[in-house]
Amino acid sequence: MKRILAFIYGILSYVIFLASFCYAIAFVGDFWVPKTINSGATSALVPALLVNMALLGAFAIQHSGMARRGFKRWWTNIIPKPIERSTYVLISSMILILLMWFWQPIPATVWSVESELGRWLLWGVAALGWLIVLVTTYLISHAHLFGLQQVYDFLQARDLWYPRFQTPGLYRYIRHPMMLGFFLAFWATPEMTGGHLLFAVATSGYILVALRFEEQDLIRVFGDQYRKYRKRVPMLLPGIKGRKAVSKNRNVKVPSE
Numbered sequence: 480m481k482r483i484l485a486f487i488y489g490i491l492s493y494v495i496f497l498a499s500f501c502y503a504i505a506f507v508g509d510f511w512v513p514k515t516i517n518s519g520a521t522s523a524l525v526p527a528l529l530v531n532m533a534l535l536g537a538f539a540i541q542h543s544g545m546a547r548r549g550f551k552r553w554w555t556n557i558i559p560k561p562i563e564r565s566t567y568v569l570i571s572s573m574i575l576i577l578l579m580w581f582w583q584p585i586p587a588t589v590w591s592v593e594s595e596l597g598r599w600l601l602w603g604v605a606a607l608g609w610l611i612v613l614v615t616t617y618l619i620s621h622a623h624l625f626g627l628q629q630v631y632d633f634l635q636a637r638d639l640w641y642p643r644f645q646t647p648g649l650y651r652y653i654r655h656p657m658m659l660g661f662f663l664a665f666w667a668t669p670e671m672t673g674g675h676l677l678f679a680v681a682t683s684g685y686i687l688v689a690l691r692f693e694e695q696d697l698i699r700v701f702g703d704q705y706r707k708y709r710k711r712v713p714m715l716l717p718g719i720k721g722r723k724a725v726s727k728n729r730n731v732k733v734p735s736e
């Protein structure tokens with residue numbers, strides 16, 4: 480029974496994530512949805528800045544804090560290991576929803592592109608960014624990244640595992656294509672407002688810091704393989720030469736903490 484409940488929990492967390500992620504695309508792009516990065520009642524600049532910084536800070540602390548090994552070690556004494564990732568996904572999605580809900584618009588124009596071609600180009604770059612994010616979730620393991628694999632393996636009474644080290648597709652050219660996708664999606668807009676700029680600057684700064692932590696974890700799990708990859712392949716901006724894919728080795732068993 481607990482295996483079935485864990486599986487249902489994993490699916491529900493994933494559905495909530497999917498809904499909040501789709502909403503976030505329209506929120507950042509400022510289209511279709513009732514509350515966007517530029518909509519809502521405007522307040523004075525300082526309170527708006529403080530609220531937005533607090534929301535971004537909460538997201539950053541939860542997102543990176545809950546991903547640390549020490550936290551997971553402690554946390555999995557409280558919740559079962561197979562639902563740890565789904566819980567992470569669920570709490571991240573809920574904080575993202577709160578962030579979008581309570582986000583304060585700062586309407587001052589930073590830039591506004593008038594030319595029709597320029598506007599379409601910027602929309603195109605933002606769309607490309609979101610597409611890269613989506614595609615990269617599948618390049619390594621979509622199901623594992625969002626906790627579905629873990630609850631499925633638990634349902635089947637199988638061992639948990641990490642995805643093997645691999646460099647498929649864009650990972651041959653840069654180490655963090657998903658984050659490059661976020662950069663494009665957050666910065667490419669024909670109408671840059673004060674609120675959007677704050678969002679883009681803060682999330683970019685956060686991503687650059689978070690990647691240091693992620694790489695420390697990747698080195699711990701994959702060791703020299705990742706160290707060599709780091710030397711060979713740039714972090715976010717592709718070099719000119721193509722790289723050979725690495726994908727022959729096996730999935731890694733989750734080490735006992």
Ligand SMILES: C[S@@+](CC[C@H](N)C(=O)[O-])C[C@H]1O[C@@H](n2cnc3c(N)ncnc32)[C@H](O)[C@@H]1O
Nearest residue numbers: 615619642643644645646654655656657658659
């Ligand atoms: C949110 S994804 C982001 C991946 C990467 N930072 C990016 O921007 O494309 C983070 C997960 O990807 C995994 N990961 C990142 N690079 C990997 C690689 N080359 N091989 C296997 N797993 C990887 C990490 O273990 C982590 O669980």
